[in-house]
Each structure stands twice: as C-alpha cells, then as structure tokens.
Amino acid sequence: ERESALDRDCTTLSRHVLEQLHSFSSDAQDLSAIMTRIALAGKLIARRLSRAGLMEGVLGFTGDTNVQGESVKKMDIYANEVFISVFKQSGLVCRLASEEMEQPYYIPENCPVGRYTLLYDPIDGSSNVDININVGSIFSIRQQEGEDTDGTAQDLLQSGGRSQLAAGYILYGPSTMLVYSIGRGVHAFVLDPSLGEFILADENLKTPEHGPVYSVNEGNFWQWDEPIRDYTRYVHRHEGYTARYGGAMVGDFHRILYQGGVFLYPGTTENPDGKLRLLYESAPLAFLMEQAGGRATTGTQEILDVVPTKLHARTPLFIGSRKDVALVESFLQEGVKRQ
Numbered sequence: 001e002r003e004s005a006l007d008r009d010c011t012t013l014s015r016h017v018l019e020q021l022h023s024f025s026s027d028a029q030d031l032s033a034i035m036t037r038i039a040l041a042g043k044l045i046a047r048r049l050s051r052a053g054l055m056e057g058v059l060g061f062t063g064d065t066n067v068q069g070e071s072v073k074k075m076d077i078y079a080n081e082v083f084i085s086v087f088k089q090s091g092l093v094c095r096l097a098s099e100e101m102e103q104p105y106y107i108p109e110n111c112p113v114g115r116y117t118l119l120y121d122p123i124d125g126s127s128n129v130d131i132n133i134n135v136g137s138i139f140s141i142r143q144q145e146g147e148d149t150d151g152t153a154q155d156l157l158q159s160g161g162r163s164q165l166a167a168g169y170i171l172y173g174p175s176t177m178l179v180y181s182i183g184r185g186v187h188a189f190v191l192d193p194s195l196g197e198f199i200l201a202d203e204n205l206k207t208p209e210h211g212p213v214y215s216v217n218e219g220n221f222w223q224w225d226e227p228i229r230d231y232t233r234y235v236h237r238h239e240g241y242t243a244r245y246g247g248a249m250v251g252d253f254h255r256i257l258y259q260g261g262v263f264l265y266p267g268t269t270e271n272p273d274g275k276l277r278l279l280y281e282s283a284p285l286a287f288l289m290e291q292a293g294g295r296a297t298t299g300t301q302e303i304l305d306v307v308p309t310k311l312h313a314r315t316p317l318f319i320g321s322r323k324d325v326a327l328v329e330s331f332l333q334e335g336v337k338r339q
C-alpha cells in the first residue's frame with residue numbers, strides 16, 4: 001500500500017541499517033552508529049559548503065600541497081577534520097585513513113575497543129568547490145584485522161575490497177544525498193534540512209545493464225594507450241552514446257548508478273596507474289557498483305580483488321553497467337592480442 005509520508009520520514013539512516021541487518025546484534029548496532037556519525041559529518045560539510053563565498057575557510061587554497069603533491073583547498077582540510085572529530089566522540093573507530101593524510105590517524109582512546117577503520121576521501125573533486133559545482137565525500141568501513149602494533153596499518157594492505165563492511169558516498173549537489181551499502185543492496189537517502197535527517201529515497205538501486213553515458217576526461221586522449229583511444233573513437237562514431245564529465249567522480253558515478261553507462265579513468269603516460277586511489281575512491285565505489293549489478297575493473301583485474309601495496313595506491317578504473325564495462329574490456333583485450 002502507499003507508504004505514508006510519516007513512515008517515509010521515519011525511515012532514517014540509522015533505522016535502515018538495523019533493518020538491513022535484521023538484527024540488533026552489537027555488530028549491527030556498531031554499523032548503525034558508524035553510519036549515523038558519517039551522516040553527521042555529511043551534514044556538517046553540506047552546511048559549510050552551502051555558505052561558500054559567504055564565509056572564510058571554504059573557497060580557495062591553503063597555500064600548502066598535500067601528500068599527493070596536490071594543492072590543498074580549505075574545504076579539504078575542514079572536511080578531513082570533520083570526519084576525525086565526529087569519530088573521536090563515537091568510541092567506535094580506532095583509525096582513519098584519508099587522501100589528506102600520509103599516515104593513518106589514530107584515536108587511541110577508541111583503540112582497541114573500536115575495531116573499525118574509516119577510509120575516506122573527505123572532499124572528492126574539491127576543485128569544483130570554488131565554482132559551485134557538485135563535490136562528494138567517499139567512505140569505506142573495514143574491520144581492523146590483527147594488531148596494528150607499529151602504527152602503519154599494514155593489515156589494510158593484506159586484503160582486497162571484498163573485506164569492506166560498508167561503503168558509500170555523500171553527494172553535495174542541488175540536494176545532499178547519502179548512498180551506502182553494507183553488502184545488502186545499495187540505498188539512497190536525501191538530506192531533509194528541515195528535519196536535519198537523511199531520509200530514505202531509493203532502496204535496492206540497480207544500475208541498468210547498459211546506459212548512454214561514457215564519462216572520461218578526453219583531454220588525456222593522447223596520453224592513453226591505443227585501445228582506450230579506439231574505444232573513444234567507437235563511441236564517437238556509434239549512435240546512442242553521450243559524454244558527461246563533471247570533474248568530480250562522485251557526481252559522475254551517481255549519474256551512472258541511476259542511468260547506466262561507464263566512468264573511465266585509464267592510466268596515462270604521466271600516471272600509468274591512473275589518478276584515482278584504490279582504498280578510498282575506487283574500492284568503495286566498486287563495492288557499491290557490484291551491489292547495484294554493475295562492474296568495476298582495473299582493465300585486467302576486478303577492483304575488489306586488488307590488494308594494495310601501499311595506502312595511497314592508485315589504480316586505473318573502469319566502472320559502470322556490465323555491458324558498457326565489457327565494451328571497454330573488449331578494446332583492451334583486442335589491444336593485448338595486437339601486441
């Protein structure tokens with residue numbers, strides 16, 4: 001029967017996680033509490049972004065460069081610290097690993113009770129902040145495996161993306177959306193600012209088998225290997241394809257999740273492993289995409305099977321509808337045959 005508006009408004013994120021797990025076990029309650037903290041981080045970041053241009057500390061650069069050698073934006077720092085702060089009070093998360101920090105950040109008072117690790121990109125696509133185009137936060141939750149005695153989180157380099165307990169993103173767009181999975185489907189919530197709650201909007205999202213969108217930065221065309229150039233020539237020539245590229249992967253991913261298609265960040269001559277980070281960009285999105293019936297590959301290996309060699313490891317990424325990822329792979333395999 002038609003769900004009442006009241007029922008809908010009461011399907012908050014924390015309730016949804018508990019329902020997903022059909023249990024109120026301590027693990028279920030932990031995950032629900034962790035997701036609630038992530039939602040709080042999202043609300044704090046969304047609030048600050050909504051005031052960009054009206055207050056200090058949102059637009060522009062700090063003047064520093066981060067561990068990736070990229071110039072740091074004020075929002076990168078603010079968002080990075082928001083996640084640390086909301087988890088300090090939570091007691092659940094012992095370690096946080098982020099694109100903005102060379103080494104993981106430990107919350108000693110939470111270790112070892114809080115056996116969870118948060119891996120995140122606090123603001124993905126932060127160059128969009130200054131021009132008021134969407135950006136996102138990407139997160140991944142893992143269980144700490146073994147003792148991390150030397151503080152270098154080696155256990156994160158011993159398993160692939162299938163050991164993620166939860167993954168998702170917050171998309172700061174015309175509305176703020178939180179999309180997550182704990183391995184039981186992909187579910188989308190919209191922030192209702194009047195309630196200050198993320199309310200369930202779409203359950204068990206499935207990406208179409210095929211979609212019209214291909215999303216890639218064609219400015220790198222001459223830096224790609226020939227098979228990727230051939231793929232691009234194919235979609236240029238054939239009807240039914242359209243290019244969309246926002247400069248912030250979360251928005252491009254979100255479009256493909258709903259409408260189908262494929263996002264590509266191939267290796268380039270400058271960055272043979274591509275630009276995107278495995279642990280807190282590609283692996284969380286790959287987790288979601290597989291849950292939504294799509295695929296994510298490096299071109300030679302499923303993203304979720306890749307075991308990183310270092311915390312900030314990069315991988316090439318082809319992610320989206322099964323048929324569209326398969327089309328990219330057919331050009332890559334053709335290229336291998338020609339070698």
Ligand code: P6P
Nearest residue numbers: 124125126217247248249250275
């Ligand atoms: P390029 C943003 O810096 C990011 O990590 C992704 O969000 C985005 O898709 C990509 O890099 C954009 O990179 O090289 O196309 O500007």
